[in-house]
Amino acid sequence: MDTTGNATRKTSELIRRFAPYFKKYKWVLVLDLFCASLTTVCELVLPLIVRFITGKGMEDMASLTVQVILSVGALYLVLRIIDTVANYYMASVGHVMGARIETDMRRDLFGHLQRLSYNYYDHTKIGQIMARITSDLFDVTEFAHHCPEEFFIAGLKIAVSFAILGSIYMPLTLIIFAVLPLMLLAAMFFNKRMRRAFKRSRNQIGELNAQVEDSLLGVRVVKSFTNEELEKEKFREGNQGFLNIKKQMYRYMALFQSSTRLFDGLMYITVVVAGALFMIYGKITAADFMAYLLYVTTLLTSIRRIVEFTEQFQRGMTGIERFLEIMDAPVDIEDKPGARALGQVKGAIAFDHVSFHYVGEEEMVLKDIVLQVSPGENVALVGPSGGGKTTLCNLIPRFYDVTGGRVLIDGQDVRDVTLQSLRAQIGVVQQEVYLFAGSVYDNIAYGRPGASREDVIRAAKQAGAHEFITQLSQGYDTDVGERGVRLSGGQKQRISIARVFLKNPPVLILDEATSALDNESERLVQRSLEELAKGRTTFTIAHRLTTIRNATLILVLTEDGIAERGTHEELMARQGLYFELYSMYTEKERQGEAHF
Ligand code: ADP
Numbered sequence: 001m002d003t004t005g006n007a008t009r010k011t012s013e014l015i016r017r018f019a020p021y022f023k024k025y026k027w028v029l030v031l032d033l034f035c036a037s038l039t040t041v042c043e044l045v046l047p048l049i050v051r052f053i054t055g056k057g058m059e060d061m062a063s064l065t066v067q068v069i070l071s072v073g074a075l076y077l078v079l080r081i082i083d084t085v086a087n088y089y090m091a092s093v094g095h096v097m098g099a100r101i102e103t104d105m106r107r108d109l110f111g112h113l114q115r116l117s118y119n120y121y122d123h124t125k126i127g128q129i130m131a132r133i134t135s136d137l138f139d140v141t142e143f144a145h146h147c148p149e150e151f152f153i154a155g156l157k158i159a160v161s162f163a164i165l166g167s168i169y170m171p172l173t174l175i176i177f178a179v180l181p182l183m184l185l186a187a188m189f190f191n192k193r194m195r196r197a198f199k200r201s202r203n204q205i206g207e208l209n210a211q212v213e214d215s216l217l218g219v220r221v222v223k224s225f226t227n228e229e230l231e232k233e234k235f236r237e238g239n240q241g242f243l244n245i246k247k248q249m250y251r252y253m254a255l256f257q258s259s260t261r262l263f264d265g266l267m268y269i270t271v272v273v274a275g276a277l278f279m280i281y282g283k284i285t286a287a288d289f290m291a292y293l294l295y296v297t298t299l300l301t302s303i304r305r306i307v308e309f310t311e312q313f314q315r316g317m318t319g320i321e322r323f324l325e326i327m328d329a330p331v332d333i334e335d336k337p338g339a340r341a342l343g344q345v346k347g348a349i350a351f352d353h354v355s356f357h358y359v360g361e362e363e364m365v366l367k368d369i370v371l372q373v374s375p376g377e378n379v380a381l382v383g384p385s386g387g388g389k390t391t392l393c394n395l396i397p398r399f400y401d402v403t404g405g406r407v408l409i410d411g412q413d414v415r416d417v418t419l420q421s422l423r424a425q426i427g428v429v430q431q432e433v434y435l436f437a438g439s440v441y442d443n444i445a446y447g448r449p450g451a452s453r454e455d456v457i458r459a460a461k462q463a464g465a466h467e468f469i470t471q472l473s474q475g476y477d478t479d480v481g482e483r484g485v486r487l488s489g490g491q492k493q494r495i496s497i498a499r500v501f502l503k504n505p506p507v508l509i510l511d512e513a514t515s516a517l518d519n520e521s522e523r524l525v526q527r528s529l530e531e532l533a534k535g536r537t538t539f540t541i542a543h544r545l546t547t548i549r550n551a552t553l554i555l556v557l558t559e560d561g562i563a564e565r566g567t568h569e570e571l572m573a574r575q576g577l578y579f580e581l582y583s584m585y586t587e588k589e590r591q592g593e594a595h596f
């Protein structure tokens with residue numbers, strides 16, 4: 001569950017998990033590697049040509065005719081043309097392959113995010129997810145394309161250079177070979193540290209994202225408390241933290257690069273001095289020495305490229321690791337194997353000795369709830385805040401799964417049926433309305449994608465929303481603004497009710513749907529809700545007790561379970577908790593009205 005963990009996974013595991021993404025692009029990859037080998041061959045031929053010409057010239061200048069020189073030049077030109085074409089392929093198609101892989105991964109990530117349940121989002125910051133789905137995966141494109149190619153080219157060049165160097169003069173080659181392990185050790189030492197630093201910096205970026213998001217979503221609260229300075233201070237900390245991590249990261253990178261530079265120099269000087277010595281003692285010719293130097297250059301550039309690439313490699317690995325952290329988050333609520341689709345239900349809901357606690361919390365929110373609700377019944381839930389009303393309702397559409405007992409819909413355990421078919425039967429209206437970016441029309445149509453325009457308008461009329469919608473500047477096509485900021489609370493709520501009308505489910509959950517509204521809007525929305533509730537099994541969590549007097553069953557839910565149950569008259573006659581709540585409430589209402 002922890003998506004900000006610092007544990008680093010093994011590179012082999014990351015590669016193994018990443019490799020399947022190449023499967024679709026197998027042939028592109030093969031061709032890419034083929035082009036990579038072509039460019040390598042072209043590059044490796046140059047020293048051979050130089051050696052050939054100088055060697056021939058020294059042997060016998062007369063044999064070095066214009067014709068020989070020109071044909072060697074022509075050969076080289078052809079090779080360079082092949083090299084150019086191959087390079088073009090690698091740069092374009094290879095990169096596009098990387099981008100496609102990135103797209104595939106992003107698709108999978110988003111798909112997985114859609115499957116994850118409330119529980120996951122209760123414990124995860126959206127900003128952290130955003131960082132993963134955008135910037136982390138950018139690093140993967142470069143990596144996906146360059147990783148096989150770079151390793152292949154460099155590996156090939158190193159192997160061929162060594163073979164040629166060996167064939168020119170073995171003893172010198174063995175000396176070079178001895179320096180190589182030192183370089184590898186240094187690389188291994190710094191790689192681990194760089195990776196950790198990359199990971200920390202990525203996590204910090206995620207945190208920063210989360211912070212910005214939090215602050216911007218709450219911008220209206222920030223302004224009302226004039227807490228801009230406080231927000232800036234909070235942000236400064238996170239931002240500074242990021243700088244510190246980056247400093248460390250760059251220090252490792254710099255150390256790593258400098259140390260490889262040092263080895264590089266060491267290798268060169270060894271070759272030059274030892275080679276020159278071998279030359280003056282007549283072990284190798286000047287032409288050999290020259291070719292030798294050129295190949296050592298190729299060898300060193302390849303090694304340097306691998307070294308430079310390790311940085312990109314580690315970035316890619318970090319991206320993949322963070323990708324996997326989400327992909328590996330378990331989907332705790334999903335269809336069990338062989339789950340049946342639930343047909344059109346009548347709407348009987350039962351709680352069979354249900355208990356529940358949230359993941360990571362010790363305390364039971366619901367204990368041994370037993371409840372039978374017949375189709376079309378109107379159940380009202382009342383009780384102190386935090387008593388578990390919302391929690392109880394959330395178990396019906398399986399937003400959370402029970403800890404013990406069963407929740408039944410028309411006699412079937414909700415865990416035995418498909419989520420799709422279950423949730424299609426249940427409409428939820430909450431206090432906080434979420435409208436998506438887009439028009440009023442789109443937001444209502446969200447209740448049943450593909451609905452006809454007539455149906456959408458009918459739903460709006462049923463919800464009592466048609467009138468105000470037609471008065472908006474562009475009617476149904478009016479843009480609602482981000483999260484519906486351009487509409488009033490009552491308007492947003494009526495749009496959300498229209499959505500549920502359009503969905504037309506047999507079971508309804510109304511969770512304090514009117515509590516955020518002013519009196520006038522509340523009256524309008526209340527009327528829409530009563531219209532909506534007709535003929536459906538309804539669970540109403542009401543903050544205004546007067547609105548639930550007609551409920552067929554009232555439950556008083558406290559931390560200890562269902563304290564009382566019955567109709568309004570029965571509960572009033574009992575003179576218990578409900579009586580108390582109701583008296584207190586009506587008293588407050590009266591005073592409120594008096595003030596009004
Ligand atoms: P009500 O709707 O009756 O006000 P809730 O069902 O929202 O009460 O909450 C019941 C209890 O569960 C409260 O103590 C609350 O703090 C806790 N709770 C609610 N949602 C979560 C959650 N997502 N994770 C952990 N605890 C929660």
Ligand code: MG
Nearest residue numbers: 389390391511
């Ligand atoms: Mg609640």
